Amino acid sequence: MRCTIAKGQNETVEKIVSLAKRRGFVFQSSEIYGGLNGCWDYGPLGVELLKNIKEEWWKAMTYREDVEGLDASILMHPRVWEASGHVENFTDPMIDCKQCKARFRLDTLTELISEKNKEKSLRELDPEIFAMEGSLDDKFTAVLEDQAKAVKLLEILSCPQCGNKGTFTQPRKFNLMFKTFLGPVDDASNIIYLRPETAQGIYVNFLNVANSSRQKLPFGIAQIGKAFRNEINTKNFLFRTREFEQMEMQYFVKPGSDKTHYDEWKERRIEWFKTLGMTATKLRFHDHPADKLAHYAKEATDIEYEFPFGWGEIEGIHNRTDFDLGRHQQFSGKSQQYFDDETKEKYIPYIIETSAGASRSFMAFLVDAYYEEEVNGELRSVLKFHPKLAPIKTAILPLVNKDGMPEVARKIETDLRPFLRIFYDDKGAIGRRYRRMDEAGTPFCITVDTQTLQDETVTIRERDSMQQVRVEISGLLNYLLEKLR
């Protein structure tokens, strides 16, 4: 008997964080020193899962005629970040509590302050606003977005951490870029930044790639790499971290054709998540309203996943117009125009960007794959990864550790290892070994048993259905490769 236990409860993320550590997916960075906030390490299974996600993305994005790959350096000329607008605009409004020293992003107060505290302070600040139509959260957010009113609100609000009233500082702009120094002298003229997005490495190489690969518009450049943001508040495990990986593709198009390409990439990108098994009903687009667009965007949408804590962005798709290349032309003094052979026109291309978080996608795939089922009165935790993403593809398990079974199992292991990521385990009860493989998300377990010694067949147990089939050892590799495809 098997039944699935409801997912999406509040404790799901805690269970996944605990499983992630127990099974070696993700560890806290520098754990023996108490950890480093907003930084995580990928363990033996995690690094495989992350690698598989990146590999699938790379194949989907660059195994095409019209997209080239790139790996630009993390450290870039500081003028890049002036041109991109990050030095000026990549800021969050931040406040501190003078009493308990806690630091908050102003725009997150709506979710952090209790209903009672919101109601009390809004009523005190402005009874007219309080009496207006609309939800308490909407009214509170509107006040925070109005600079003059926000200042007054902060004077009477209680800190969500220590509960003291009127202890907040005034909001200050906090730039999210990490700074460091180039070379041995720590002075202002040597300041450089850890890149907050991989995109700029692509823009400054646009003409290098176009000329060396002889690509014609429309074409794209794809890149996977680390990005760093000194987030004021990190949260929800891998969702918002200070060091993370992005998988970005910038598609250069002729102005006027941008809308068509934007719509096409939107559909392609959401399909990618579905093809890799992510639950379709937990995916949606969130189109940005015109008054909330980033400084560089003409049109933007987020692909959101429904995490146990609510909907959250996993990928952004933006029509960045000619903003970035135009700014780099202006700041570098080097023309970024493209010469169109066919029409004999010269122009700065528009850019359609698809920007996915590898680490955030990792978290979404992990959460989506996690199931708890009751099997014959016992709880089974299982990660139902798409076989292409599963960190271990096959486990080889001799039924007992004697009678010649380990020798046959080791021979199968030797034959399969060059082709697949294999795990060998001959310790403990077979049921316990299956459960451990379920928690690791291994789609197939091969069991060598008494019958194997007689007829050279093995049992293959499939993770999701738990069905078992007998397969000849000589046909094992083909059988598995076919199933994993």
Ligand code: GAP
């Ligand atoms: N180049 C455009 C850009 O960087 P973004 O919406 O700021 O756009 C794109 O980021 C993606 O990067 C997000 O959808 C998310 O998946 C990931 N991301 C951004 N900030 C992150 C953070 N602090 N931690 C983990 N992932 C993050």
